[in-house]
Amino acid sequence: MNDKPTTCGFCSCGCALYVEPRKSGLGISGLCPSTTHPVSTGRLCIKGWNATTSLIRVDRLQTPLVRKGNELQPASWEEALSVTADVLKRVISTSGSEAVGVIGSAKTTNEECYSLVKFARAVLRTPNIDGACRFYDASLIPALIDTIGIPASQIGVEQLAEAGSMLIAGANVMEQLAHIGSRIQDAVENGCKVVAVDPRKSRLAPQAGLFLHPKPGSDLTWVRALLKTILDRKLYVDAAPQMPGFEELRASLDDVVIGVLPQVCGIEPEAVVEAATILAENEPCVVMFGLGVLQQQDSTILVKALANVALLLGGYVMPLRGQNNAQGACDMGVLKDYLPGYEPISSVETRAKWESAWQCAINPQAGLSAIEMVQGGVKALLVFGENVALSAPNTEQTISALEKLDFLAVSDLYLTETAQLADVVFPACSFLEKDGTFTNIGRRVQRVRRVIDPIGESKSDLEVIVGLASAFGKEMATDPSAVMKEIAATVPLYANFSYEQFETGWGEPWRASTPTPRLAPIHATDLPPEEPDYPYQLLASRINFHTQTGTMSARCGILTREYPESVVEINPSDAEKLKLRPGRVVRVSSKTGSLTRRLAVSDAVPQGCVHVPHYFGGDSANMLAGYECDSISGVPVYKGLPVKIEAVS
Amino acid sequence: MSTEVQAPTLTGAKPRNMWGVTGVPTGNLYVPMPAVIEKIIVETPDTKTFRLRLEDPKHAEWFTWEPGQFVEVSVFGAGEAPIGFASSPLERSWFELTVVNRGKVTGLMHELKEGDRVGIRGPLGNCWPLEDIKGKDILIISGGCGLAPLRPAILYILANREDYGEFWLLYGARTPADINYKYDLVEWEKRNDFHVLQTVDVGDESWTGNVGVVTTLLDQVKLDAANAVALTCGPPIMIKFATLALVKMGFSEDRVVTSLERYMKCGVGKCGHCCVNHVYLCTEGPVFTYAQLQEFPETRA
Amino acid sequence: MNVGDKLILKKNNVSDFFYSLQEQMQLIAPKQRFAGDVVFDLVNSPDEIVWEYGHDIYPPGKRYLFPHYEDMFSYRQGEQIAIDVAADVPRQAIVGIRSCDVTAVRFQERFFSSPIVDPFYKTRSDNTVLFSLVCNEPPKKDCFCICCDAGPYLESGFDVQLTDLGDRFLYEIGSEKGLDVSEPREKYLEASTEQDIAERKRIELHADSLFQTASYIAKAIIYITSDEVPDEVWEELGSTCFRCAACTNLCPICTCYTVDDRPEPDGSFTRCRSWDSCQYAGFTREASGHNPRPTFGSRVKRRFYHKASFQYIMRDGRHGCVGCGRCVSSCLTKLDLPSVVKRIRRAMHDYIEPISKPTAFLE
């Protein structure tokens, strides 16, 4: 067994586990959780227990691949890197650096994310660098910076059990983030009162003192009503009226009519009053929200509204982000509009600082978002560790746009759907095979350690980035600890971290200097128009057993066995109305696309809704989504989409 | 032939041979015996019968089995699946397995050709109590691919016809295309010492026989329930309704015998997949009387 | 020297004793890991052994006799080559293993050898000697071996049992295997005195008094055996399960496994077995899609039927829990054995809240 633990790379909880490599050949012979680590405390979820085996397999990419004629063929690293660098140089010289785009991932290490940003901005000089979080949860960044002051959770996983009350909106947390779910149960045992809000009766139900089931898409209406109730009944903490923005918030809520709640949201006004009282009376309150909130029309405003609830009640905000390094990737600036540490690209001083740090001129232009890039906004695209063909919306069009690119290079563990479209594929190694750090959901920066040797000729994304940079004649640090030194020197949030420190303990959460909270005004927005041809609304949720597009988890025997096929769920009464029997193959279609699956019925799904698990190998809810996005953050709308459902003969 | 099996089997029917209990010809419980596919018969669109011969003569000599027992088939590259014997136990040089294509192992097996090799561990499990029920009237009820594990029993009884009384077979399939062993059924229907009734859930143009679930055929059966034994195998729901109907007809609970199917991996009572309450179906079953099943709360649902 | 002898191993001889043992077999013992974690592992030098530790989350007896992932044999398409596992099973001494885990090893040995002998388990267990270490100070949380007749010290079952008496260990020989490793090391051992035995007695009483967790399982066994616990109670219990399977993975009693054929880089396949769990829905789902244990409740019920029913006690010779407390510390919710036993009894109305509240997890 390895002497030192590593950090699990399957979700943002960030457990510490020890891995025992197999004596000879690929694989492991065992693993166990750390008992002293503040998150794992001797426990792991089903993914931690099983999914590592999915990373260590012979069908992992063994060598770089380069497209020759119509086929991807094995190639040497030198060839793959030089082909890529040559094409990029040519595109930049003929069409400018804006014609090149880079998409990073929320699964790679902080050191890789930082180096990728540096490579894109300082070597390629392109403004087009963005992260996979654009497809998931980027809307929380501007919203939380404008309210609580930091685009991250205010508390750690280990503090959740002390919460007095919780507001949990649009998050399938029990299935998605088991350790958070576990702490919610602990909190409830300690007397915490949970107000859960989800159109679907999720597995949170046994913990929920109050469970509201609003109609999909009506969230802003009930949150505004909740805010109004807190203000009108003076349930806020004494300090709230002094907070900047208090009066503007009050004024923005003037037009709230509590009476419309039953009609718009399907919620009784008394329930909102009860929720407000529970949250105000049981301190401290923690406001949590997940993709149900983050992938809506107007998600930025909705996040601000929820953050207001926490601020008014003197509570804390914890966004429920799924991917293991979602936090770190954003901290490192894998974002189109920020440099590392959330320093806005639009600011002259910020640019000056980074220009001197990186010894280069930074393109001041606002870059394209990941979604704009995959729609064909660039000529050449580099994708690191994200299966964009499936995780971007509008699957069909996205794939054809990727096919039309002049050049696509992909770094991934497997020959994913995206990699199959690429001109160059770099075999990346998994988190088990490299050193680095991840930042967990509670901002804890933790060490990832190489516990097995890289498979085949695979290399870490850091090595790929450094290799590309050197093909451009630029030296970048190859050693993760040296990269961390550079990060600590340039990103104030990470100023305290060094690899020496990680050798003695479990790391610690990064701290922002002194965020000044402010309340944001929450104006009403228009409700989406009714679509008589598409009478049902889509609910997409995560399931415990698969993460993201299933590239990793669908390769694990136990996980696929638990959830062998993805189904479409509707309420039994709708099934009766549609004369559809469970087991029947049905087609769910939206204005954009359609998907075909077997039907199941469940009381947990409200009438008028169709539930499809999110991101499930190849044929996911993304097929149905168009390119409509939240106007502020550019996160696509996956939730509450109008759809119809019919039998396939 | 080896000595009697010592492992506890609940029906009282003790097979003479059981992998691991009466020894292991390969030296290791988990290492299969290689076998060659001699012939493949396509039964229905998703079902094929494979005729297999053990490659090693020493293995073949050791290998005796009884109707109701099963083997773990290794399809190399995919894994193992439990499959019941489907041919006559009197044929010593080869045996047949009828396999429905349902997933990884069975799917890959369907791609194999004559001359290809598979691995065999078995015989596993207990058997139909054919010795104990000599002299009795026999009623066999089976649905879909549930006929496969009963076929050795049928062939054995037909070969020893004088040892048994009245002999009835009720067989239900989903559609006419799903009927297994059509070539056997034609022959069996010609016999006057064997009453064969067939039905399908959904008929087609060519089908002139009964339509309806298999239990509807019970009205046509004429035998003395007090002196009869029923052997059943098929989908759980069919077994459930058949058993209820049989008990109503006057069959006592220890005269209704069924073969259960559970997810199985090891076949030797170790992996735990096949447990029903405290009973390991792979070594103590899969054949049980209805009376015995009453003792396992987990089968009541 | 005889089985049953109670000898003394002076602490200043411990190192030499185990160096000499190491010449014969590899030593597995508790080792200091990162940030205070203690996990059993192969030790390079006996001086690495941590003699004072509470409990290891990763059950050493199970892990070294029935590993989480175990290669069974490998083959190539067409012909197959059986791999002789015995060749790659080293002789090993598990040193410092706790009483509960020794009891669990004996449980698994019995299970894996009757009525059919599992060759992989047998080879490993034949090659393993257990040096158990009495819990002078049972960890105050979680474990309850004292209610399960499995600790904190043993009357039998160990090969050698060590009790820390300050500057020396009481060294008890419990089996022929224990005798075999002791005789050649006679020079490190000496006779014990009455005072040593009295000291040991005092430690026993002290250790017994420290338990804060109690599990009165007998009543639950009666309810489970007779299938009296209503399904609604099981479903309510199951409603919070996360399906992680830690409760069975880390349980030193649980034996369930699954089998996979894994492709290797050289084109061959390895048939590998790995721990499986009745807490997974896929554990029993059949090819037809039918699942005989379709709900969380039915699966929790299954686990407790195996842990605490008279039917299994008859099969296994004891109930399926040694009170190691690993399910207590590893379950993401509260479906560990003592909690479920308590909740069953509460549901059946015979649970009386203790008057003075124990501080442990019971409350």
Ligand SMILES: Cc1cc2nc3c(=O)[nH]c(=O)nc-3n(C[C@H](O)[C@H](O)[C@H](O)COP(=O)(O)OP(=O)(O)OC[C@H]3O[C@@H](n4cnc5c(N)ncnc54)[C@H](O)[C@@H]3O)c2cc1C
């Ligand atoms: C005693 C016994 C006798 C059987 N006899 C026959 C027979 O004569 N003919 C026949 O066609 N089938 C028979 N079966 C069923 C057959 O074993 C399964 O169809 C087969 O194991 C499916 O394996 P697979 O790898 O093809 O499917 P997979 O791809 O592994 O899985 C498909 C589905 O089957 C389930 N499954 C996987 N492995 C098993 C397993 N070992 N046992 C049960 N379910 C499993 C999975 O959970 C999944 O839902 C028998 C089963 C038993 C227990």
Ligand code: SF4
């Ligand atoms: S049931 Fe729990 S306490 Fe008992 S032996 Fe298993 S893990 Fe230990």
Ligand code: SF4
């Ligand atoms: S409790 Fe479950 S996992 Fe443990 S041995 Fe029994 S059936 Fe197997």
Ligand code: SF4
């Ligand atoms: S450890 Fe707890 S949460 Fe995990 S499967 Fe067992 S009972 Fe369920």
Ligand code: FES
């Ligand atoms: S199939 Fe493994 S125990 Fe029965």
